[in-house]
Amino acid sequence: MNLLTIKNLYANAGEKEILKGLNLEINKGEIHVIMGPNGAGKSTLANIILDNPQYNVIKGNIEFDGENINKLKTDERAKKGIFMSFQTPEEVPGISVTNFLKTAQSSRTGEPVKIFKFKKELEENMKKLDMNPSYSTRDLNVGFSGGEKKKNEILQMLTLNPKLAILDETDSGLDVDAIRTVSKGINMYKNDDNAVLIITHSTKILNDLKVDKVHILVDGKIVKTGDANLAEQIEEEGYAKYI
Amino acid sequence: MKADLTKYENNKIKNIYNIKNHENYSYKTIGLTEDVIKDISKKKNESSWVLELRLMALKKFYELQMPTWGPDLSELDMSQIATYVKPKTNMQRTWDDVPDEIKSTFDALGIPEAEKTSLAGVGAQYDSEIVYHSIKDELVKQGVIYTDFDEAVKKYPDLVKQYFMKCVPVTDHKFVALHYAVWSGGSFVYVPKGVNVDIPLQSYFRLNAPGAGQFEHTLIIVDEGASLQFIEGCSAPKYNEINLHAGCVELFVKENAFLRYSTIENWSKNMMNLNTKRVIVSENGKIEWVTGSFGSKISMLYPMSVLNGKNAKCEFTGISFAGRGQNLDTGLKIVHNAQNTSSVVDSKSISKDGGVCTFRSNVLIKPKAKHSKLTVDCESLMLDSESRSDTIPTNTIETDDVQYSHEAKIGKISDEAIFYLMSRGISEAEAKAMIVRGFANPISKALPLEYAVEMNNLINIELEGSIG
Numbered sequence: 001m002n003l004l005t006i007k008n009l010y011a012n013a014g015e016k017e018i019l020k021g022l023n024l025e026i027n028k029g030e031i032h033v034i035m036g037p038n039g040a041g042k043s044t045l046a047n048i049i050l051d052n053p054q055y056n057v058i059k060g061n062i063e064f065d066g067e068n069i070n071k072l073k074t075d076e077r078a079k080k081g082i083f084m085s086f087q088t089p090e091e092v093p094g095i096s097v098t099n100f101l102k103t104a105q106s107s108r109t110g111e112p113v114k115i116f117k118f119k120k121e122l123e124e125n126m127k128k129l130d131m132n133p134s135y136s137t138r139d140l141n142v143g144f145s146g147g148e149k150k151k152n153e154i155l156q157m158l159t160l161n162p163k164l165a166i167l168d169e170t171d172s173g174l175d176v177d178a179i180r181t182v183s184k185g186i187n188m189y190k191n192d193d194n195a196v197l198i199i200t201h202s203t204k205i206l207n208d209l210k211v212d213k214v215h216i217l218v219d220g221k222i223v224k225t226g227d228a229n230l231a232e233q234i235e236e237e238g239y240a241k242y243i
Numbered sequence: 244m245k246a247d248l249t250k251y252e253n254n255k256i257k258n259i260y261n262i263k264n265h266e267n268y269s270y271k272t273i274g275l276t277e278d279v280i281k282d283i284s285k286k287k288n289e290s291s292w293v294l295e296l297r298l299m300a301l302k303k304f305y306e307l308q309m310p311t312w313g314p315d316l317s318e319l320d321m322s323q324i325a326t327y328v329k330p331k332t333n334m335q336r337t338w339d340d341v342p343d344e345i346k347s348t349f350d351a352l353g354i355p356e357a358e359k360t361s362l363a364g365v366g367a368q369y370d371s372e373i374v375y376h377s378i379k380d381e382l383v384k385q386g387v388i389y390t391d392f393d394e395a396v397k398k399y400p401d402l403v404k405q406y407f408m409k410c411v412p413v414t415d416h417k418f419v420a421l422h423y424a425v426w427s428g429g430s431f432v433y434v435p436k437g438v439n440v441d442i443p444l445q446s447y448f449r450l451n452a453p454g455a456g457q458f459e460h461t462l463i464i465v466d467e468g469a470s471l472q473f474i475e476g477c478s479a480p481k482y483n484e485i486n487l488h489a490g491c492v493e494l495f496v497k498e499n500a501f502l503r504y505s506t507i508e509n510w511s512k513n514m515m516n517l518n519t520k521r522v523i524v525s526e527n528g529k530i531e532w533v534t535g536s537f538g539s540k541i542s543m544l545y546p547m548s549v550l551n552g553k554n555a556k557c558e559f560t561g562i563s564f565a566g567r568g569q570n571l572d573t574g575l576k577i578v579h580n581a582q583n584t585s586s587v588v589d590s591k592s593i594s595k596d597g598g599v600c601t602f603r604s605n606v607l608i609k610p611k612a613k614h615s616k617l618t619v620d621c622e623s624l625m626l627d628s629e630s631r632s633d634t635i636p637t638n639t640i641e642t643d644d645v646q647y648s649h650e651a652k653i654g655k656i657s658d659e660a661i662f663y664l665m666s667r668g669i670s671e672a673e674a675k676a677m678i679v680r681g682f683a684n685p686i687s688k689a690l691p692l693e694y695a696v697e698m699n700n701l702i703n704i705e706l707e708g709s710i711g
């Protein structure tokens with residue numbers, strides 16, 4: 001079953017053209033990987049899928065779960081089940097991780113959160129990710145180390161249980177154990193009804209995952225799609241032959 | 244906080260601006276002349292010394308100049324202001340004796356309810372007079388006095404004379420002189436040596452009459468080794484004409500004493516709030532100011548702390564929020580006048596829809612004040628590019644050996660942070676509100692829970708921007 005379809009997408013940041021006719025199709029139950037040189041447009045793609053107002057779609061369509069979402073705002077897209085783990089998560093003072101997640105969850109369901117159940121699940125998820133429970137009372141990402149911020153993104157993914165999780169370089173900045181913990185987290189989240197899109201520069205995070213497709217993104221376009229072996233090949237040879 | 248409670252609180256706060264009782268005064272004076280002053284004094288049955296002070300202050304008012312800096316006050320016409328509005332009741336000791344219409348206003352403001360659950364005493368002023376005052380028996384037995392200022396002047400004239408006008412002199416500025424000419428109501432607190440009042444006392448000032456002024460006088464003495472938490476609340480419904488608030492707060496914190504003075508001002512947007520507050524702190528004493536300034540068309544408010552004894556301390560935590568058509572000119576003054584005195588200032592301001600927030604911090608460290616410490620932290624958040632925020636520090640340091648730090652941050656609300664919250668399913672409005680509440684969080688944390696809830700709701704309402 002088709003979950004995300006992007007057709008002939010052109011997108012800009014201000015005057016700068018970044019995505020230049022990008023196509024992508026992700027089915028439920030799949031794990032996709034996007035690799036590509038710095039500045040190719042990977043984060044832009046992730047941000048466009050969630051309608052970051054910094055970027056504008058010039059033309060093309062984004063369909064999610066059988067519906068064109070071009071006109072939906074960020075929060076509406078999130079409510080449909082799209083999630084992004086940010087390459088550089090924002091620090092937001094004065095809002096605790098718990099309160100943030102509670103508000104997010106009740107916004108998504110339209111119902112107040114059942115506090116006890118919520119707390120229990122949050123604690124369990126934090127344990128799975130080797131996170132100290134005290135982090136739930138800290139201000140959102142404020143003073144978190146680079147790796148802690150990334151783990152906090154995955155914690156949010158587990159809590160909000162989206163249909164499509166886009167992980168933008170979640171692995172970069174993580175130590176070896178943390179990478180394993182995060183891919184464990186991805187495996188726990190993953191099922192036949194949802195999908196994951198991993199943006200990465202390294203194959204380490206992919207070792208424990210069953211990857212369905214690997215795409216190479218260069219200069220705003222997908223230039224090559226293959227299976228898990230393509231990632232290995234890139235790791236060894238680089239992008240030279242695609243540029 | 245549970246959703247339904249928040250909703251209830253929101254309604255409560257909306258009521259604050261909407262409840263307008265009919266003009267239900269028993270006596271009213273308009274304008275500012277010697278005859279008006281004599282009239283007020285006569286209605287209050289005052290001794291001649293009180294009237295003499297009033298008349299002297301009136302003279303000063305006419306001698307002193309309007310401020311030459313700050314917001315434009317030209318809309319204020321003292322000849323049109325109702326200088327004294329006596330409600331149709333005397334001061335009562337039980338709510339049952341307060342007339343229904345007035346009582347229901349205070350009910351809507353949640354005062355009697357808070358009194359039952361979390362306060363050790365309450366004063367409630369309606370227009371120019373206190374209509375209700377209470378204090379727990381235990382405190383009375385320990386010698387604590389908490390009553391309305393008019394009564395204090397009559398019952399404890401010697402105590403009052405010893406302190407009244409000694410902290411804030413009549414010559415301080417034009418609106419203090421005005422205040423001393425027409426003051427009415429307010430609270431008087433005396434906490435004897437060594438007595439700790441751990442549960443707060445609260446005075447609430449409600450202005451109901453259109454075009455009226457409120458000039459309450461609050462005088463608090465926390466004697467040696469004693470402690471007190473005092474909360475002051477203010478509000479008024481919305482009218483088309485200018486209302487004026489020119490209260491005065493005089494605080495004395497004696498040796499080893501402690502006072503936390505918390506204020507939530509929540510004026511409607513036709514109010515000119517020209518209020519004066521000051522404390523004198525003796526050796527080892529400590530003052531903590533916690534202030535939330537919401538509403539008003541114009542505010543000029545700069546609580547002043549005079550650290551007069553060795554090791555005296557001041558902590559100031561304040562927030563102001565200016566929306567469309569509002570000019571909030573706030574700040575503080577601190578005088579370090581003895582060795583080892585210290586002060587910590589944490590101020591935040593939020594401006595929106597063209598609102599203007601100016602924060603003036605004015606610190607004087609005198610030659611005597613060796614080894615003093617001062618930390619000033621000001622942060623402003625502008626929600627759009629129409630709005631303005633300024634910080635104007637003026638520091639005069641007249642001795643060496645001072646540890647001093649000043650940080651000022653002015654910034655616009657971050658689009659990336661809004662996007663981050665929205666990417667989790669939170670609406671744009673709620674995302675903004677969360678960021679603003681988060682910004683204000685250090686101040687909320689300093690407030691008692693109920694007031695923190697009230698402040699968060701005030702922020703929500705300011706963000707909705709639909710009323711006031």
Ligand SMILES: Nc1ncnc2c1ncn2[C@@H]1O[C@H](COP(=O)(O)OP(=O)(O)OP(=O)(O)O)[C@@H](O)[C@H]1O
Binds near residue numbers: 040043045087
């Ligand atoms: N807001 C913006 N304004 C102008 N240019 C932008 C903006 N955002 C991105 N760009 C530019 O667009 C290009 C693509 O950026 P993007 O962040 O999508 O790259 P990326 O593929 O994620 O790179 P990396 O691997 O380094 O994370 C870059 O050249 C970048 O400088």
Ligand SMILES: [Mg+2]
Binds near residue numbers: 042043044169
């Ligand atoms: Mg990137």
